[in-house]
Amino acid sequence: MLWGTADFAGGRLSRRLPLLVVVVCSQGAGLVSLLLVILARGHITSGAIGWGVVAGVLSLGSVTCLYRALAVGTMSVVAPLVATSAAVPVLAGVFGGERPGAAAATGIALASAGIVLVSRQVALEPPLDHRLSVVLAVAAALFAGAQLVALQRAGAIDALTGVAASRATSVAVLVCVLILSRASAPARALPGAALVGLLDTGANLAYTLASARSLLSLTAVLASLYPVVTVALARLLLHERLRPAQRVGASLAMTGVLLIVSG
Numbered sequence: 001m002l003w004g005t006a007d008f009a010g011g012r013l014s015r016r017l018p019l020l021v022v023v024v025c026s027q028g029a030g031l032v033s034l035l036l037v038i039l040a041r042g043h044i045t046s047g048a049i050g051w052g053v054v055a056g057v058l059s060l061g062s063v064t065c066l067y068r069a070l071a072v073g074t075m076s077v078v079a080p081l082v083a084t085s086a087a088v089p090v091l092a093g094v095f096g097g098e099r100p101g102a103a104a105a106t107g108i109a110l111a112s113a114g115i116v117l118v119s120r121q122v123a124l125e126p127p128l129d130h131r132l133s134v135v136l137a138v139a140a141a142l143f144a145g146a147q148l149v150a151l152q153r154a155g156a157i158d159a160l161t162g163v164a165a166s167r168a169t170s171v172a173v174l175v176c177v178l179i180l181s182r183a184s185a186p187a188r189a190l191p192g193a194a195l196v197g198l199l200d201t202g203a204n205l206a207y208t209l210a211s212a213r214s215l216l217s218l219t220a221v222l223a224s225l226y227p228v229v230t231v232a233l234a235r236l237l238l239h240e241r242l243r244p245a246q247r248v249g250a251s252l253a254m255t256g257v258l259l260i261v262s263g
Contacts, residue, residue, distance in 0.1 A: 001226075001229055002199050002200070002202045002203035002206060003199075003200065003203040003207075003223065003226035003229070004225075004226035004227065004228065004229020004230045004232075004233065005199050005229060005230075005233065006026075006196050006199035006200040006203060007226060007227075007229075007230045008229070008230045008233040008234065008237075009192070009195065009196045009199065010022060010023075010026060010193075010196040010200075011230075013189070013192050013193060013196060016189070017185045017189050017193070018183040018184070018185060019067075020174070020177065020178055020181055020183045021178065021183050021184065021185040021193070022185075022193050022196070023063075023174060024171070024174045024175060024178045025185075025190050025193035025194060025197065026193045026194065026196040026197030026200060027167060027170055027171050027174060027197055027200070027201075028171050028175075028197065029193065029194035029195075029197035029198060029201075030167055030197035030198060030200055030201030030204075031164065031167040031168055031171050031201075033197075033198055033201060034160065034163060034164040034167060034201060034205075035164060037160060038160060038161070038164060041160070044158070044161045044164075045157055045158030045161045046161075047157045047158070048154045048155075048157040048158040048159075048161040048162040048165065049161060049162070049165045050165075051150050051151075051153040051154035051157070051162055051165075052150075052151075052154045052161065052162040052163065052164065052165025052166040052168075052169070053165050053166070053169045054150045055147050055150035055151045055154060055162065055163075055165075055166040055169075056165065056166040056167065056168070056169025056170045057169060058143045058144075058146050058147035058150055059143075059144075059147050059166065059169075059170050060169075060170050060173055060174075061139070061140075061143040062085075062140050062143035062144040062147060063140075065136045065137070065139040065140035065143060066078070066082055066136075066137070066140040066144075068136050069082075069132075069133045069134075069136035069137045069140060072132055072133050072136075073132070073133020073134070073136070073137065078133055078134075078136075078137040079119040079227075080116040080117075080119050081134065081137035081138055081140075081141055082119070082137050082140050082141045082144065083115045083116050083118075083119040083141075083224070083227060084112070084115075084116060084141050085140075085141040085142070085143075085144035085145040085148070085224065086112055086115065086145065086148075086220050086221045086223075086224035087112065087141075087145060088141070088142060088144075088145020088146055088148065088149065088220075089145055089148045089149050089152065089211075089216050089217065089220035090108060090112075090216075090217040090220060090221060092149045092216060092217075093215055093216035093217030093218075093220070094217060096216070098215045098216060098217050100215060100217055100218060100260075103259045103260075104215075104218060104259060104260050106256075106259050107221075107255075107256040107257065107258070107259030107260035108217065108218070108221050108256065108260065109256070110252045110253070110255050110256035110259065111221050111222070111224075111225060111252070111253050111255075111256025111257060111260065112221060112224075112256070113249070113252050113256075114225075114228070114248075114249040114250060114251070114252030114253030114254070114255075114256055115224055115225060115227060115228070115249070115253060116249065117245050117246060117248055117249025117250075117252065118227050118228050118231050118246050118249035118250055118253060119227045119249075145220075148207070148211070148216075148220050148223070148224075149216070150166075151163070151166065151204065151207060151208045151211065152208065152211035152212060152216050152219075152220075154166070154208060155208035155209060155211055155212030156212045159205060159208040159209045159212060160205065162208060163201070163204045163205050163208055166204070167201065167204070203223075203226075207219065207223045210222075210223070211223075218260050221256070221260065222257065222260060225253055225257065228249075228250055228253050228254075231246060231250070232250075
């Protein structure tokens with residue numbers, strides 16, 4: 001819910017402001033909130049920092065590949081490919097010895113199919129470089145899936161420290177890029193970006209906590225349902241129409257959720 005809402009709000013904000021400014025301000029606000037909580041708690045767990053840094057680097061790789069893929073390719077191709085990122089933590093969980101029940105396994109399959117269908121968009125123009133966009137989209141999916149695994153590993157030690165380390169890593173790199181690009185935005189727009197950052201940071205923390213307390217193969221698929229929330233908000237608030245494939249995808253995803261929870 002938090003990731004889907006953050007993506008919706010961030011997407012709306014990025015239509016009016018430079019994307020880099022939105023990302024830096026939102027992630028910076030999330031980092032500040034995490035540091036305040038850590039200060040109030042009074043300690044950090046050094047063992048979680050390493051996995052957090054790994055997650056931050058993977059996050060940057062995912063975002064870079066995704067944005068480049070969208071720039072040179074077609075969203076209707078890129079989005080479903082990136083949505084398959086949940087397959088990485090599912091495989092990691094299975095290879096790590098996790099054995100979801102029959103109902104949960106069926107739910108994983110249905111939810112994964114639903115995520116891909118919901119993520120499909122209508123192509124507005126021919127792609128500039130189809131092959132490159134496909135390669136970049138697959139790379140983005142691998143990075144994003146590996147990030148979920150890294151966050152789970154950090155959460156098994158200390159979720160708060162792990163997510164803070166991840167966010168600090170990505171913010172440090174993004175601030176350097178922002179300085180070099182000299183992008184700017186009016187100060188009145190910053191509270192909106194900060195809100196997006198709090199939602200996104202809350203999502204990262206919620207996932208990290210959940211994945212450390214349940215099967216990685218289940219929590220990763222449930223967390224990857226965020227496109228359903230984004231599409232639903234666009235339908236309710238912007239009155240965007242859902243295509244038949246997206247309706248089927250949403251139904252499959254919700255059915256998969258019920259099976260995962262029951263299993």
